[in-house]
Amino acid sequence: MMLKTALASATVLAACLFGSAHAADMTVGFSQIGSESGWRAAETTLTKQQAEKRGIDLKFADAQQKQENQIKAVRSFIAQGVDAILIAPVVATGWDEVLTEAKDAKIPVILLDRTVDAPKDLYMTAVTSDLVHEGNVAGKWLVDTVAGKPCNVVELQGTTGSSPAIDRKKGFEQALKGHDNLKIVRSQTGDFTRTKGKEVMESFLKAEGGGKNICALYAHNDDMAVGAIQAIKEAGLKPGKDILVVSIDAVPDIFQAMAAGEANATVELTPNMAGPAFDALAAYKKDGTMPPKWIQTESKLYTQKDDPKAVYEQKKGLGY
Amino acid sequence: MSGAKALGRRLLPQCVALAAILILIWFNFPGFFAIEMQNGRLYGSLIDVMNRGAPVALLAVGMTLVIATRGIDLSVGAVMAICGAVAAASSVRGDPLAVTLVMSLGIGLLCGLWNGVLVAILNIQPIVATLVLMVAGRGIAQLITEGAILTFNDPGLIFIGSGSLFGLPMPVVLWLVFGIAVALIIRRTALGLLIEATGVNRRAATLSGIQAPAFLIMAYVLSGLCAALAGLIVTADIRGADANNAGLWLELDAILAVVVGGNSLLGGRFSIIASLIGAMIIQAVNTGILLSGFPPEFNLIIKAAIIVLILLIQSPRLSHLAAFVRPAGPAAPAQGKSVAGGASAGDARDIKKLERTAS
Numbered sequence: 001m002m003l004k005t006a007l008a009s010a011t012v013l014a015a016c017l018f019g020s021a022h023a024a025d026m027t028v029g030f031s032q033i034g035s036e037s038g039w040r041a042a043e044t045t046l047t048k049q050q051a052e053k054r055g056i057d058l059k060f061a062d063a064q065q066k067q068e069n070q071i072k073a074v075r076s077f078i079a080q081g082v083d084a085i086l087i088a089p090v091v092a093t094g095w096d097e098v099l100t101e102a103k104d105a106k107i108p109v110i111l112l113d114r115t116v117d118a119p120k121d122l123y124m125t126a127v128t129s130d131l132v133h134e135g136n137v138a139g140k141w142l143v144d145t146v147a148g149k150p151c152n153v154v155e156l157q158g159t160t161g162s163s164p165a166i167d168r169k170k171g172f173e174q175a176l177k178g179h180d181n182l183k184i185v186r187s188q189t190g191d192f193t194r195t196k197g198k199e200v201m202e203s204f205l206k207a208e209g210g211g212k213n214i215c216a217l218y219a220h221n222d223d224m225a226v227g228a229i230q231a232i233k234e235a236g237l238k239p240g241k242d243i244l245v246v247s248i249d250a251v252p253d254i255f256q257a258m259a260a261g262e263a264n265a266t267v268e269l270t271p272n273m274a275g276p277a278f279d280a281l282a283a284y285k286k287d288g289t290m291p292p293k294w295i296q297t298e299s300k301l302y303t304q305k306d307d308p309k310a311v312y313e314q315k316k317g318l319g320y
Numbered sequence: 321m322s323g324a325k326a327l328g329r330r331l332l333p334q335c336v337a338l339a340a341i342l343i344l345i346w347f348n349f350p351g352f353f354a355i356e357m358q359n360g361r362l363y364g365s366l367i368d369v370m371n372r373g374a375p376v377a378l379l380a381v382g383m384t385l386v387i388a389t390r391g392i393d394l395s396v397g398a399v400m401a402i403c404g405a406v407a408a409a410s411s412v413r414g415d416p417l418a419v420t421l422v423m424s425l426g427i428g429l430l431c432g433l434w435n436g437v438l439v440a441i442l443n444i445q446p447i448v449a450t451l452v453l454m455v456a457g458r459g460i461a462q463l464i465t466e467g468a469i470l471t472f473n474d475p476g477l478i479f480i481g482s483g484s485l486f487g488l489p490m491p492v493v494l495w496l497v498f499g500i501a502v503a504l505i506i507r508r509t510a511l512g513l514l515i516e517a518t519g520v521n522r523r524a525a526t527l528s529g530i531q532a533p534a535f536l537i538m539a540y541v542l543s544g545l546c547a548a549l550a551g552l553i554v555t556a557d558i559r560g561a562d563a564n565n566a567g568l569w570l571e572l573d574a575i576l577a578v579v580v581g582g583n584s585l586l587g588g589r590f591s592i593i594a595s596l597i598g599a600m601i602i603q604a605v606n607t608g609i610l611l612s613g614f615p616p617e618f619n620l621i622i623k624a625a626i627i628v629l630i631l632l633i634q635s636p637r638l639s640h641l642a643a644f645v646r647p648a649g650p651a652a653p654a655q656g657k658s659v660a661g662g663a664s665a666g667d668a669r670d671i672k673k674l675e676r677t678a679s
Contacts, residue, residue, distance in 0.1 A: 035462070035467040036564075037467070037564070038467065038468040038469060040467075041466075041467050041468065157616060160616045160617055160619075161617075186613060187615070187616070188610060188616050189616035189619070191565075193562060193565040194469070194558040194560065194562060194565075195554055195557065195558055195562070195565065195566070198557065198558060199368075199372050199610070200610055202368050202372075203365070203368070203607060203610035203611050204610075206351065206364070206365045206368065206611065207349065207351075207610075207611050207613065223469070223562075226558070227558055230482070230558070230559070234482060235358070235363070236358050236359060253469070253471060253560075319466075319467070319468065320468055
């Protein structure tokens with residue numbers, strides 16, 4: 001009881017500090033995986049920003065890539081009596097018990113970025129992006145850009161067997177279906193890293209007549225594209241002009257390349273998963289509307305026309 | 321003259337394996353040996369093999385000496401990440417190039433010293449001692465880069481990764497010069513023999529008056545320096561320090577290069593040049609797979625199959641068998657001696673000699 005009062009006064013205090021117009025009656029616990037990548041860091045930053053904007057008191061727990069830490073954090077959120085819990089689950093299995101505990105305590109749980117293998121009634125909704133759709137958007141951009149001209153595409157895949165690699169490949173191939181002018185001539189894994197992206201692109205260039213047979217590069221993430229762009233430059237070609245470059249993720253560095261005219265397009269995997277989650281929560285608290293079981297985030301396409309320099313400045317500070 | 325002949329005999333299996341792989345790739349991809357000048361530097365698949373193989377080749381130099389002392393250094397991949405991160409952070413801060421390089425190489429030496437002290441003074445088993453830094457190192461690198469890829473624009477630092485000297489890419493120049501220099505220093509002095517003695521039997525070496533701990537520490541410090549150089553190259557190559565991926569699993573490739581080079585993991589006789597050829601064999605396989613156009617699911621299987629084949633060819637047992645099958649001639653026993661089995665017999669003789677002088 002004491003704890004609850006203390007918490008309530010803390011939230012009121014927070015609301016006064018941030019001067020938000022929103023109702024400041026929510027305390028939300030957020031169990032983050034850890035700092036595995038720049039994208040993850042940006043997600044944490046944006047979640048905190050979104051909470052602050054809405055006057056939500058966010059309790060943040062970093063699990064350091066361990067599920068047992070996440071379970072501990074969720075249990076402590078339940079004990080503190082928070083109004084809702086956000087989880088970015090590190091693995092898909094082993095969540096049934098702790099999610100049941102949250103359900104018994106009548107605390108809604110929202111999954112961010114990844115889903116879990118648990119009965120669907122144990123969580124309120126999952127906010128994730130559609131990986132197949134991302135590949136599809138990238139493919140559509142390429143189809144529209146080459147506009148019927150014959151075009152040989154080389155593909156830099158993500159880590160072999162990982163779900164982003166499988167789905168982003170599938171989506172891209174779906175978009176290319178029926179457009180026989182576009183052909184994927186080479187496809188290799190670049191392990192999602194810059195070094196491997198550069199090395200594999202070097203071999204693509206050698207294997208395809210010094211790059212003269214290649215008209216476009218599709219990379220499953222921006223980092224590989226950044227590496228590949230250097231390889232294209234070192235081969236004496238102009239990335240973005242001689243070879244079109246399209247990739248996925250929208251990390252800040254690709255906007256720098258786009259501003260320099262060396263990359264053409266990127267599809268955003270938004271780190272703002274918490275915004276839609278907080279919106280769903282607010283609607284639920286207001287009149288009990290249940291959100292759909294899956295909230296798909298927008299896969300926005302950025303091209304050189306979207307003022308890449310400004311986007312870079314805006315994304316730079318997010319911790320990517 | 322006989323020294324050169326012995327070296328040639330020692331390197332024969334590695335050279336044959338490398339040539340066989342290069343020819344195999346050439347069958348698959350006819351343009352493999354084509355080399356042209358582009359923007360004032362040599363350009364071609366063969367140059368790519370030497371360029372991409374630079375980090376493993378450099379690591380293999382240090383790893384050879386560590387393995388010769390009967391140790392192993394698992395931390396080199398993580399040390400690469402640390403040194404790359406230090407260099408990038410220093411460059412971003414705006415330090416002059418010399419400061420950046422000295423700091424990065426200095427940290428590499430320090431990491432090597434840490435490993436060396438654990439192994440030589442505290443007598444911790446090398447695999448455990450270096451495991452500490454292998455696990456912790458990547459965390460340290462992440463702390464330095466704050467989890468992001470730290471990019472920089474210093475042309476001097478970038479030159480190390482993608483510049484060129486005498487038409488050769490800078491990484492190739494670095495590993496060639498560094499590798500040959502270390503090999504010469506070790507072989508033209510007594511250092512090589514003393515390291516071998518320490519590796520074959522540390523107690524016997526100590527009894528014969530060799531300062532074994534000093535040589536052990538020296539080997540790990542050199543390994544740290546090699547890792548720092550390799551870290552600088554991979555960081556400069558992509559113009560950014562990627563703490564999560566820089567040098568990931570490269571310690572295993574470096575150990576493999578040493579083994580493919582015909583050096584025994586039990587310590588003793590070693591050849592740095594053979595390890596360098598081993599590193600090139602591994603990279604040739606990697607590049608060949610990329611050029612072949614196989615689906616990526618096959619990459620690791622093909623690589624493993626080729627490595628097993630090379631190790632089989634080098635196996636002493638197999639060459640003994642071959643000696644039975646082959647008609648008797650002077651060439652057969654000579655080849656058997658050039659591999660690991662023959663090396664350890666030679667080391668035993670060296671040690672006996674040392675023990676005699678001690679008593």
